[in-house]
Amino acid sequence: MAVETSKDSKDSKKEAMPPGMVMGPDGKPCKICTSSATFRKWTQLAAKQEKQSSSYPAGGAGATAAAVGAAAVAATIPTPTDNEGAAWKRPDDCPPDVEQLGRATWTFLHTTAAYYPERPTPVQRSNMLSLLRSLPILYPCSWCASHLEENIKDHPPDVSGRLALSRWLCERHNDVNERLGKPRFDCAKTDERWKDGPADGSCD
Ligand SMILES: Cc1cc2nc3c(=O)[nH]c(=O)nc-3n(C[C@H](O)[C@H](O)[C@H](O)COP(=O)(O)OP(=O)(O)OC[C@H]3O[C@@H](n4cnc5c(N)ncnc54)[C@H](O)[C@@H]3O)c2cc1C
Incomplete structure (x- = not known):
């Protein structure tokens, strides 16, 4: 089975992934194949991209609501440079990585x-x-x-x-x-x- 990591990929979209992110057989980021720290970085990145795109809503109440929701989520996720981010500890009862x-x-x-x-x-x-x-x-x-x-x-x-x-x-x-x-x-x-x-x- 061919498996790519973000390091191997030539695809520009996948190059935006954090190093160590593993793509699953479906071509999407594979959560259970990746460390929780790497997956969290990707989640933050995706949320940030959503937040940026929400500044330019494509139109439609649903799209706008989704963008606003993503922006709200992004705002609550500490980045690695935040003090809160540095202190973040993954709860013990999270799904395994x-x-x-x-x-x-x-x-x-x-x-x-x-x-x-x-x-x-x-x-x-x-x-x-x-x-x-x-x-x-x-x-x-x-x-x-x-x-x-x-x-x-x-x-x-x-x-x-x-x-x-x-x-x-x-x-x-x-x-x-x-x-x-x-x-x-x-x-x-x-x-x-x-x-x-x-x-x-x-x-x-
Ligand atoms: C079948 C299988 C395949 C895996 N493949 C991958 C993979 O492709 N990529 C990936 O990122 N992770 C893979 N993992 C997970 C990886 O092996 C580690 O479990 C994970 O990185 C956590 O590592 P660790 O350093 O905490 O200790 P682990 O490697 O999980 O080891 C746990 C404990 O086992 C003991 N130990 C270490 N080596 C041995 C040994 N040879 N014999 C007996 N005891 C030992 C040590 O005391 C160690 O603390 C795989 C796990 C399994 C079960």
Whole structure:
């Protein structure tokens, strides 16, 4: 699946997007593929553009009302240069962005792998394979899903047992880390991170 970020795009409209904005398969900004900070910048930009266009209403009561509404919204959104903008904190109960969704998904997957049986039954293997193979189809961040699909083609899931699965998953996560410019995780520490906690007992 081809996915563009605003950085890649040659289209002048898309070049007006903040860096890091990801376009979805429908060609529109993809909220769940983008960090909330980047998406907020785009929302501000769009609201500002609406506000500017509201100075020159195209005519019609509906159009004018919409423009006035957009201008009112724009006026309430702090810009990054506002003091209020600098202090703005996203409420905890907002919908997830790409980072929150990623952390929650990795937590679920690594923990599930950490508690997967040493010797899984054929049914357990089959269920685990279904879970992993469904991710590239169902994961809501479309560009994450398409990268994962390619990655899984090159590295088929190893569901033969707990350690093999944890290792496989750690490597897939490291592939994403590498692509995002993050440090690789030491896969020897997977159990410590996701099951046992550190030997000093600080997590107990
Ligand atoms: C399948 C999938 C694909 C994704 N693809 C993209 C993408 O294409 N683009 C994008 O912007 N984001 C993507 N994400 C989200 C991204 O991986 C991160 O979750 C997100 O950027 C938040 O990163 P983080 O630094 O908070 O920690 P995360 O990467 O979410 O990691 C959470 C915790 O896991 C531990 N950890 C880190 N690496 C490993 C590892 N290799 N093995 C075991 N434990 C580890 C660390 O303790 C870390 O704090 C994807 C997420 C998933 C689940």
